[in-house]
Amino acid sequence: MTMANGERTYQFNALTDLWTGDLNGKSGRLITTGLLGSIRWWFEVLVRGLDGNACDATDTKCEDRNHCVVCELFGCTGWARKFRFEVLDENSGTKTNQIKQNQTFSLCFTPLRPIRVEEWTLLGATLRLIAEYGAIGGKTVFKPTDEQSRAGKLHHKDYGLVQMVSSQQFDGTDRGDLGKYLSKWRKLNHGEFAWASLQHFWCVNGKYLGRQDNNKSTFNQLLGRQEAKNQGQQLATRNDGIARWLAGSQQESKKVFSFKDPARTFGFVNPRLIDFNAMKQRLTNAWGQNGWNFLAGDKIIHQLFAGKEDRS
16 A cells, blocks of 8 residues: 555555446446445445444435445535545556456545545455455356356356555554444444345355356355256245345345355355354355365454454
8 A cells, every 4th residue: 555645545466357347338448436336335344344334325315414434435415425536557547448367456545535544444444355355346246167168158257356465554543443433423224234244244265166067056055056057946046035145136136256266255144044154054065174264254354453463
């Protein structure tokens, strides 16, 4: 991370292509709002995980000064975003085309109004959360496959994995001070978005779920679907509340995401349907017991806010 004139620039390496897409669904141009929207979504996940309140940005009642802590930084109706957002290429020029695998790029945040240290701290933690445990941009819902004849298909490609290049350190605001800051903002009932919280988040780096062949799919096994590829699969999902919730729909986000190269699987639980222990057991059924590390909830929060020497 570098700082100049109050701006903060975070440098990344793209481990896969990133997808933002334009109005025609083409990926050739970089649409910066696509990346910023993804960053905002993860910022909301982090805030909820720290017992703060974040509105549903697609159906928000936040406006003017009556807004949540997320809208304070990212803006809402009647309240402008506090920063200018730019994506820079490896030469610090404005990036206009798609971010491709192995390219270096930077995200630059330039204050337009004063930004509190707590907001910078939350933003920095959000970017680490994306780089170390999540993904950014669109098309992150695709599923990997081991089938050679299908591996090149668009809907089996990995998108959105990045690595933070710049040495990133905690800004100095501790968890206690962040809690006090978050408690001052508008209180909300998160309702059906309560699951989108870091307290309900889990991640396994180094392993992936996917389809092995027509009769074997660790992804479907995790969901509780029939593994064989057939028409009864969707009906089985509709009749199973846990599978339906994990799989999502066209109107509702899926709750399990997996990537093959580099391998990463992450997702969310809903304690009313499936908790961390049940999710870990499903992963064990798919992968066996050895060779992977299940990180969840408070452990990830601790790693995000621990000192550099403790982040292991």
